[in-house]
Amino acid sequence: MVKTIIFDYDGTIHNTLGIYEPAFREAYQWLVEQNVVEEQKIETAQIAGWLGLNSKEMWDAFLPELDQRYKDQASAIVGDSMVRQIGKHRAVWYPGAEEMLTVLKNRGYHLVILSNCKVAYRKAHWEEFRMERWFEQFYDCESYGFCPKTEIVQEVIRDYPGPYLVIGDRRQDLECARSCKSPFIGCLYGYGEKGELDGADYFVKSVEEITGII
Incomplete structure (x- = not known):
């Protein structure tokens, strides 16, 4: 019987795109102003595809040739912008x-979060949503040197x-889930691409369906 739910x-609890997209666009505009990238149209779908990656993975995938100093600064702009938006109550959880x-x-389950996010982001959400009402711990990847979830x-x-x-x-x-030999529920309402969750033990199309499976 399951005792701890990770x-x-x-993209699972927090509907992130509403604060991530404006934060990313702010950072990209800064890069344009530094004359290190060309101005271009970036679709919302492409931006959504980066959600779930840690910041290092995201910038390495999007702009692999960009100098690391600019990646770090752009990442900081994204993080700071999202924390500001959380403070303005713009972050929203999925209905239900x-x-x-x-x-x-x-x-009676132990509930914890394991997220590819930064410390400031974790703290802002914990306070904004009073997450201690449900969760015993929130593990962020920055606290572990941006190691992959399979290690954390x-x-x-x-x-x-x-x-x-x-x-x-x-x-x-x-x-x-596979690394800790545990069953996995794939959330099809999140930001994964088609087929990305193939191999999941269960699928849900909304948050409300989760309790019916567990």
């Missing part, structure tokens, strides 16, 4: 997320009892 955050978490908490999940295993269940919307979440 949630991804962005709070109710779903309350049901699982009341069933070993910390979860040391801290919380198994068996485990992993829930997320991207390939990294599926790989995380």
Whole structure:
């Protein structure tokens, strides 16, 4: 019987694009002004495709030849912008997320988050949504040197009892589940591309469907 549920955050609980897209566009405009990239039209779908990657993976995938100093500064602009938007209450969870978490908490599961995010982002969300009402811990990848989730999940295993269940919307979440030999629920409403979650044990098309599977 599952004892600990490991949630991804962005694209699983948090509908991230609303604060990520303007933050990314702000950072890209700064790069244009520094004359290190060309102005170009970047579609929302492309931006959404980066959600779930950590910041290093995202910038290496998007602009592999860009000098690391500019990648770091652009990443900082994105992070700072999102934290400001969270402070202005612009971050939103998927409909039904709070109710779903309350049901699982009341069933006695240990609930934790494992996210490819930064420390400031984690802290801002924890405070904004009073996440201690449901979650015992929020693991962010920056605290672990931006290691992949397949490595950070070993910390979860040391801290919380198994068996485990992993829930997320991207390939990294599926790989995380496989690395700790746990079942995986793939969230089709998130930011993964078609076929990315092939091999999941279960699929859900909305947050509300999660409690019916567990």
